[in-house]
Amino acid sequence: MTVQLLDSKEQLPVYPVDYPSPHWLKFSNQGQFHPLKYLFGISQILTKKLQNCKIYTNTHVNEVVDDESDKGVYVITSEGKRVDGKKIVLGTYAPINDRITMYTKMAEYRTYAMAFEVEKGIIPRALYWDTDKPYNYHRLTDDDTNPQSGKELLIVGGKDNLTGHNLGEFEDRYTDLEDLARKKFPVAGKLRYRWSGQVIEPIDRLPFLGLNPGNKNVYIITGDSGTGMTNQTIGALLIKDLIYGIKNPWKHIYCPSRKMTHNPLEYIKHNLEVSIPSYLDYVKPGDCPDIEELKPGDGCIIREGLWKLAVYKDTNGTLYKFSAICPHLKALVRYNPLEKTFDCPFHGSRFDRFGKAINGPANSNLTEEYCEIIPAKTRTTTVE
Numbered sequence: 151m152t153v154q155l156l157d158s159k160e161q162l163p164v165y166p167v168d169y170p171s172p173h174w175l176k177f178s179n180q181g182q183f184h185p186l187k188y189l190f191g192i193s194q195i196l197t198k199k200l201q202n203c204k205i206y207t208n209t210h211v212n213e214v215v216d217d218e219s220d221k222g223v224y225v226i227t228s229e230g231k232r233v234d235g236k237k238i239v240l241g242t243y244a245p246i247n248d249r250i251t252m253y254t255k256m257a258e259y260r261t262y263a264m265a266f267e268v269e270k271g272i273i274p275r276a277l278y279w280d281t282d283k284p285y286n287y288h289r290l291t292d293d294d295t296n297p298q299s300g301k302e303l304l305i306v307g308g309k310d311n312l313t314g315h316n317l318g319e320f321e322d323r324y325t326d327l328e329d330l331a332r333k334k335f336p337v338a339g340k341l342r343y344r345w346s347g348q349v350i351e352p353i354d355r356l357p358f359l360g361l362n363p364g365n366k367n368v369y370i371i372t373g374d375s376g377t378g379m380t381n382q383t384i385g386a387l388l389i390k391d392l393i394y395g396i397k398n399p400w401k402h403i404y405c406p407s408r409k410m411t412h413n414p415l416e417y418i419k420h421n422l423e424v425s426i427p428s429y430l431d432y433v434k435p436g437d438c439p440d441i442e443e444l445k446p447g448d449g450c451i452i453r454e455g456l457w458k459l460a461v462y463k464d465t466n467g468t469l470y471k472f473s474a475i476c477p478h479l480k481a482l483v484r485y486n487p488l489e490k491t492f493d494c495p496f497h498g499s500r501f502d503r504f505g506k507a508i509n510g511p512a513n514s515n516l517t518e519e520y521c522e523i524i525p526a527k528t529r530t531t532t533v534e
């Protein structure tokens with residue numbers, strides 16, 4: 151792949167107007183994959199070309215148990231069923247079997263992206279990354295919804311921040327991103343989409359692909375940054391070799407047990423930065439003194455005596471009150487008003503507005519500890 155460092159304004163892609171970062175990496179001739187079509191293709195190969203391969207969806211794994219022997223490994227599903235195997239590869243994005251070790255070596259971030267209409271061909275096709283912190287990138291993609299329009303989509307992304315931190319600033323991140331996009335690309339037209347997603351950044355910048363620390367039969371693929379499709383393919387090739395006992399030169403580079411020796415200070419700083427504020431929330435007051443004041447469609451964290459609870463009021467005024475304690479390591483979640491989720495500032499677990507786990511490492515819902523649903527009509531205050 152051709153990668154070029156653009157280190158002067160003259161070398162930047164078209165329309166660089168007053169752009170703060172003069173350092174860019176340009177990746178030309180990129181292959182572009184539609185993730186769902188790619189996944190569909192893989193599932194077709196697995197089920198049609200391989201014998202005895204079945205794919206089970208909607209099956210939640212509660213527990214992974216490694217016998218630490220040649221007997222193998224088994225998982226327990228949320229319905230209490232046991233599935234046995236010789237080896238298991240956990241591709242659950244954030245490993246669900248690990249409580250601490252892996253999460254001291256990586257951090258979960260929210261990342262933001264926006265897609266603008268542009269005339270086809272007006273901006274050269276490539277992926278550009280700047281070297282700011284947090285970084286920004288842009289790339290182009292087809293407009294599948296209207297291929298005849300003569301337009302394509304310019305995707306501008308970045309502005310990442312630690313999940314569960316600086317939650318009030320999230321809307322500003324979109325504003326900043328749009329501002330940046332329009333400054334840099336005056337040709338950017340109508341804003342068609344905006345969205346955010348989760349990425350896991352390893353402290354030493356390389357993914358973790360291989361045997362889970364302390365296990366004999368459990369393999370993990372995680373810490374993919376924003377390049378998960380590439381890294382997971384490397385992971386699949388590597389782990390296949392590890393399972394079959396075939397030598398692979400990548401084994402040590404990606405080994406999940408490797409130490410973060412290249413930058414121990416960043417390792418310590420990161421772990422202090424996420425752990426201390428997370429537990430300090432226990433002694434702080436709630437966000438909302440009176441939940442009757444909470445607007446429909448909004449959420450918050452309240453204090454009830456010694457406890458802190460997560461609260462969401464739906465558009466009918468029904469209140470959903472449930473535990474604010476993240477089941478992963480008992481830190482307190484915070485309300486994310488932009489995405490209407492409850493996010494854990496310690497390791498980045500996320501829960502939807504009704505307390506259902508949507509991002510690991512937490513592997514169970516907030517509602518399992520405590521949950522109360524209070525319809526509007528049973529409360530004294532009416533809701534508009």
Ligand SMILES: Cc1cc2nc3c(=O)[nH]c(=O)nc-3n(C[C@H](O)[C@H](O)[C@H](O)COP(=O)(O)OP(=O)(O)OC[C@H]3O[C@@H](n4cnc5c(N)ncnc54)[C@H](O)[C@@H]3O)c2cc1C
Pocket residue numbers: 209210211212241242243246261262263307346347348349374375376377378379380381382510513
């Ligand atoms: C804005 C954005 C842009 C990106 N751009 C790129 C890019 O250009 N190139 C690139 O390569 N990557 C990119 N990435 C990264 C890439 O999208 C991710 O790394 C990748 O999607 C992660 O895939 P995954 O299979 O590991 O995790 P997921 O897609 O999250 O899949 C994990 C699966 O595990 C399941 N699961 C979790 N827990 C359990 C459980 N207990 N039991 C059973 N199942 C469970 C989940 O339901 C889910 O289906 C981008 C990411 C973002 C957010």
